[in-house]
Amino acid sequence: xxxxxxxxxxxxxxxxxVAAACDVLDAVAGRFGHTVQTTTQLxxxxxxxxxxxxxxxxxxxxxQAVPATLLGAVGDPAFDHLPSKERPEGGLLAxxxxxxxxxxxxxxxxxxxxxxxxxxxxxxxxxxDLLIVRELTGGLYFGEPRQIDRQAGEAFNTMRYSVGEIDRxxxxxxxxxxxxxxxxTSVDKANVLETSxxxxxxxxxxxxxxxxxxxxxxxxxxxxMALVTHPTRFDVILTENLFGDILSDEAAVIAGSIGLLPxxxxxxxxxxxxxxxxxxxxxxxxxxANPLGTIASLRYSFGLQAESDRIDAAIGETLAKGxxxxxLPGAGATLGCREMGRRVAKSVLGT
Ligand code: IPM
Ligand code: MG
Numbered sequence: 001x002x003x004x005x006x007x008x009x010x011x012x013x014x015x016x017x018v019a020a021a022c023d024v025l026d027a028v029a030g031r032f033g034h035t036v037q038t039t040t041q042l043x044x045x046x047x048x049x050x051x052x053x054x055x056x057x058x059x060x061x062x063x064q065a066v067p068a069t070l071l072g073a074v075g076d077p078a079f080d081h082l083p084s085k086e087r088p089e090g091g092l093l094a095x096x097x098x099x100x101x102x103x104x105x106x107x108x109x110x111x112x113x114x115x116x117x118x119x120x121x122x123x124x125x126x127x128x129d130l131l132i133v134r135e136l137t138g139g140l141y142f143g144e145p146r147q148i149d150r151q152a153g154e155a156f157n158t159m160r161y162s163v164g165e166i167d168r169x170x171x172x173x174x175x176x177x178x179x180x181x182x183x184x185t186s187v188d189k190a191n192v193l194e195t196s197x198x199x200x201x202x203x204x205x206x207x208x209x210x211x212x213x214x215x216x217x218x219x220x221x222x223x224x225m226a227l228v229t230h231p232t233r234f235d236v237i238l239t240e241n242l243f244g245d246i247l248s249d250e251a252a253v254i255a256g257s258i259g260l261l262p263x264x265x266x267x268x269x270x271x272x273x274x275x276x277x278x279x280x281x282x283x284x285x286x287x288x289a290n291p292l293g294t295i296a297s298l299r300y301s302f303g304l305q306a307e308s309d310r311i312d313a314a315i316g317e318t319l320a321k322g323x324x325x326x327x328l329p330g331a332g333a334t335l336g337c338r339e340m341g342r343r344v345a346k347s348v349l350g351t
């Protein structure tokens with residue numbers, strides 16, 4: 001098979017983690033007899049520095065033309081003074097919208113050997129295995145009107161959801177729950193927000209089509225607490241854009257490091273695969289980043305079972321040997337980003 005992938009290294013640690021993931025991609029292709037065809041595209045601060053908008057039209061076109069785009073990270077403090085839409089992050093939001101990837105899947109699990117790594121007591125974290133299904137193209141991130149008026153000393157955003165937007169993301173979450181432990185927690189703030197009241201009603205409607213899935217509703221503040229006190233209670237968490245952004249970073253605490261968290265953004269067409277972490281400008285260019293979240297994102301981009309299982313197994317084997325990046329304290333050697341990628345690639349090849 002020919003695997004056509006667009007690469008967006010982006011900003012900060014993005015180029016490093018994407019390079020490491022490419023080593024693994026090549027290993028997978030070698031082992032399973034695929035050929036990889038990649039193009040490299042500009043986005044975010046990297047595009048701005050080249051005198052282009054945060055999402056150059058040619059980048060969107062290239063990503064629309066292939067089934068999978070692998071993105072490193074977007075965000076560059078040098079452009080923090082720009083209006084939201086012109087910032088590097090504006091490019092990320094625009095590509096999500098442009099590809100129509102309304103469903104963002106962010107799984108959290110504890111890799112064997114990393115039970116003691118995170119700040120949670122291991123008896124609390126052990127066995128946690130959850131999936132956050134985050135709505136990605138609506139809510140406060142995109143709602144109009146929005147404005148900052150420095151003169152008036154006022155700013156506002158709009159949280160807006162339609163029945164159709166809630167219905168389609170709910171179905172993604174229910175379908176995912178069916179492949180897992182069949183428990184869905186829908187997270188909202190229905191005690192305060194009208195958007196959440198609509199959210200809850202639509203989720204209850206969709207639930208009628210999934211009688212085999214157990215549904216509970218939870219307020220976002222209470223969920224934030226339960227995630228770190230009783231993480232094993234959760235299977236699939238369904239939530240809107242901003243709540244999902246916040247809860248998915250919190251879920252990284254359970255895994256031990258945000259560098260471990262992969263994500264897949266899906267819609268009707270091509271997918272966008274990116275680690276959950278940001279651009280981490282403080283360690284950019286130092287070969288210190290953890291590439292495993294990016295490498296694990298790769299597994300979702302193939303839709304090929306044996307290949308995906310091999311990537312997962314290779315990450316597990318590498319960690320089991322004690323290999324660690326700087327974000328993961330452990331007894332073994334501390335490796336650079338690229339070396340970690342090489343070791344996973346070797347493990348993919350079984351060498
Ligand atoms: C994420 C990031 C982005 C988001 C930023 C960089 C715009 O935090 O993917 O979680 O808020 O969606
Ligand atoms: Mg985030």
